[in-house]
Amino acid sequence: MLAYVIRRIFIGVIMLLVMSLVTFVLFFASPVDPAQFACGKNCSPELREQARKSLGYPPHQAGVWESNIKGPVVMWADFTKGIVAGRDFPADEAARKAAPEQVVHCAAPCLGYSTYSVKTVNSMVSAAFPVTFSIALAAVILWVLFGVLIGVLAAVTKGSFVDRGIVGASLFAYAFPSFFIGTFLLRYIAIKFGWVSVPAYSPIADGGPLKWGVNLMLPAITLALLYMASYVRMTRAFVLESLTEDYVRTARAKGVTQRVVLFKHALRAALTPLVTMIGLDFAGVLGGAIITESIFNFNGLGKLAVSASNNYDLPVLIGIVVLAGAFVILANIVVDILYAFIDPRVRVG
Numbered sequence: 001m002l003a004y005v006i007r008r009i010f011i012g013v014i015m016l017l018v019m020s021l022v023t024f025v026l027f028f029a030s031p032v033d034p035a036q037f038a039c040g041k042n043c044s045p046e047l048r049e050q051a052r053k054s055l056g057y058p059p060h061q062a063g064v065w066e067s068n069i070k071g072p073v074v075m076w077a078d079f080t081k082g083i084v085a086g087r088d089f090p091a092d093e094a095a096r097k098a099a100p101e102q103v104v105h106c107a108a109p110c111l112g113y114s115t116y117s118v119k120t121v122n123s124m125v126s127a128a129f130p131v132t133f134s135i136a137l138a139a140v141i142l143w144v145l146f147g148v149l150i151g152v153l154a155a156v157t158k159g160s161f162v163d164r165g166i167v168g169a170s171l172f173a174y175a176f177p178s179f180f181i182g183t184f185l186l187r188y189i190a191i192k193f194g195w196v197s198v199p200a201y202s203p204i205a206d207g208g209p210l211k212w213g214v215n216l217m218l219p220a221i222t223l224a225l226l227y228m229a230s231y232v233r234m235t236r237a238f239v240l241e242s243l244t245e246d247y248v249r250t251a252r253a254k255g256v257t258q259r260v261v262l263f264k265h266a267l268r269a270a271l272t273p274l275v276t277m278i279g280l281d282f283a284g285v286l287g288g289a290i291i292t293e294s295i296f297n298f299n300g301l302g303k304l305a306v307s308a309s310n311n312y313d314l315p316v317l318i319g320i321v322v323l324a325g326a327f328v329i330l331a332n333i334v335v336d337i338l339y340a341f342i343d344p345r346v347r348v349g
Contacts, residue, residue: 005337012333017080019325024076027314079318082110089113089120111319116311121319124304131201132300134212135292136285138220143228144278150228151235152267158240166232174229182222182295190218199296219296223289227281234277238270245269276335283331286324 078091086108088096096103104120106113111121154166190198199219204212242248243266251261290302297303301320308316 008333008336012329015329016322016326019329020079020322021073021076023318023321023325024072024079027318028072028075079112082106082108082112084108086110087113090115111322112315114308114313114315116313117316121316124316125301125319125323128299128301128304130203131298132286132289132293132302134201134216135219135223135289135298135300136282138213138216139223139227139285140278140282142220142224143231143281146224147228147231148235148267148271148274151232152239152262154232154236155239155243156262163236167236170229170232173225176226178222178226179291179295181225182219182292185218185222186295199298201298219292219298222292222295223285227285231274231277234274235270238273239266242266242269272339275338279331279335279338280328283327286327 078087081087087106087110089104089106090096090102090113104113106120106122109122111125113120114124117124150166150170154163157163186198189195196214196217199215199217202211202215207215239262243261245266248261248265251265256265286301289300290306292298293300293302294306301323305317305320307313308320
């Protein structure tokens, strides 16, 4: 088992390195000079060269910018080194020696430095991450809890009015995009009828768990509703499939109650494929809550990514992309390890 875990972690690290390298190549190895965007519209060649140095890109060589792949690889190597050992900014060594009082140290794991915001990417991500994580956590609790329970209810009442109503409602909810759901909830539930206050993120340390949960309710429902509809249908299908297995019929023949058959045998087997869905969906929500955060004006990773994109703040964009990719890879590793515990046959090969 230990060898399997080590192998999966090693593969995950390799995937993360490759993903980060591809990210740098896509962002910087293009016909467009990133320093031009970082410098602004009215930018002289001298200022553009300073912007290039602040981004950590090698000096411009006329005629070879479009074909030069060395620059992104060098920047990626510096970025990877910063993840392990930290970095000092500005990236240009001569600039650091000329003005040592302006040197900013970014401790490991360093995701870079934003010359636009004059902050380390770590500090910006650290401020935004708790917001996104809180929304994602509240959403995953809602969609797993209600999605699984409602799916089990639909499976138990297969063919009845309740089953048809649940399946129809889940398809109806699945048809609505998250921006429509979020706008509807904010416009009517919070603003027009005033059933809840307009959401504003409140950390647990400031307002306590109750205020934290109440303010997350509408954003969490916005994210959870779409996933919940999918989990209802998946749980229903998995439970119905499990109920037809031989071991379930054997348990019923032995006189085991329907409750035990359902929750101890059928649901336990049905939860196995749901583990993969939960892990990957949670990682996806962490990296993709852009629309929800924009609707409710929550300053999370999604809103930070939109702001960085508008300002062409490449270091922040790269840091967020690498962080989101790391969460997806980590979720895959955790799911694979959980599978290995559930089914030892997975460890072979």
